Amino acid sequence: MTDLEHRYPARETEPYGPPSGSLADLLERVLDKGIVIAGDIKIDLLDIELLTIRLRLFIASVDTAKKAGIDWWETDPALSSRAARDALAEENARLRERLDALESAAEETTGAVR
Amino acid sequence: MxxxxxxxxxxxxxxxxxxxxxxxxxxxxxxxxxxxxxxxxxxxxxxxxxxxxxxxxxxxxxxxxxxxxxxxxxxxxxxxxxxxxxxxxxxxxxxxxxxxxxxxxxxxxxxxxxxxxxxxxxxxxxxxxCDRTEWAVKVHAAEAPPESATDPGARTAPGGGGRAYLSRVSARRRDRRGAHEKALAEAEAVDAELRRYAVAATRHRPQSERLTGRRAPQLLNIAYLVDDARRADFTEALARIAADGGRRAVRVDASGPWIPYSFARWDEDPQAGPEQEVRP
Structure with a gap:
């Protein structure tokens, strides 16, 4: 878990298969498509969407963190929960922004009436 | 070996x-x-x-x-x-x-x-x-511009007070519903067009907004099985759809060619006709 560029070869061209940036498409296919032949070992992949959401949040926060020069995922064992918190904080900030915009629009309207 | x-x-x-x-x-x-x-x-x-x-x-x-x-x-x-x-x-x-x-x-x-x-x-x-590949196509509703900045009604509304506010809210709700219906119709039209060049199609469950990271909902998540001989026709159709200025309510993204994961299944009868699909 050290070489991020190597772990996310999104820009690499693959000989046969997905163009760059389609990790969600790949997961959708390898996780629950393909013919199911019962194996000897049962792995429960029931909540596939949950797995992929976690992955998405993780990638989003890696991108953000990389820009800020942060590399907590190398040492933090609870990286997925941290990723989820990051996404919440991000969403929180977005909602605040939106609220501010709405409030100022409302003030404008009230101002126009007076 | x-x-x-x-x-x-x-x-x-x-x-x-x-x-x-x-x-x-x-x-x-x-x-x-x-x-x-x-x-x-x-x-x-x-x-x-x-x-x-x-x-x-x-x-x-x-x-x-x-x-x-x-x-x-x-x-x-x-x-x-x-x-x-x-x-x-x-x-x-x-x-x-x-x-x-x-x-x-x-x-x-x-x-x-x-x-x-x-x-x-x-x-x-x-x-x-044999001699077929899979193509993944996702149709999203086009992202609406942020309301507060572009809604001229907010600034030019003639009346203040509760009634004006409520009528603005219900108008916005009507607009939104209308936009969603328009987007759905356009998404179905995209699917109908692409099916003309495919041997089979199967609908996957649309991905949630949390997974796609978009604000607009995913309307269709479809895999097409395409004959190698018709691959050019299929990709040209995709390009036409992407360039079609008339379709403003949706965004279409595609990836492929894939090994046909979505069509290697028990639960469909491989002898069935080309129009078969699995609905979510």
């Missing part, structure tokens, strides 16, 4: 990738990496078919260990990519039926038995997937 079987008392686990009718290219198998923690990819004969497998350590691929690893995003991605590499390596010389990620056996013997027991179905599927 390396067909060395793991000994019966070998403690490892055998990870299976795909089934083929033609013997896989040994050079491709040798060059492909599979799971980083495992041995080289091997082709195992299973009746008249071939199964591409890899020996992987039980400490990492046992039930508990693997479940735990798949819940870690980095490991999940590595496993998914490794599985896809194994399937690709198997596909070098002809059609393959891919198995889902984490199809694991205690040894070659049970793996081979699992394949030979289903040989007729697998052969039918291989015939169906």
């Amino acid at each position: 390396s067909t060395t079987a793991a000994g019966p008392e070998a403690p490892g686990i055998v990870c299976a990738f795909a089934v083929s009718r033609t013997p896989p290219d040994p050079a491709l198998l040798a060059a492909a990496r599979g799971h980083e923690e495992g041995g080289p990819l091997r082709a195992v004969r299973a009746g008249g078919l071939y199964l591409v497998v890899q020996d992987v350590p039980a400490a990492l691929f046992g039930e508990e260990a693997l479940t735990e690893r798949l819940n870690r995003p980095g490991d999940l991605e590595r496993c998914a990519r490794a599985h896809h590499r194994g399937v690709e390596a198997a596909a070098g010389r002809g059609p393959v039926v891919p198995l889902p990620m984490a199809t694991l056996y205690r040894g070659d013997l049970t793996a081979v038995r699992a394949v030979t027991a289903r040989q007729p179905v697998l052969e039918t599927l291989l015939a169906r997937l």
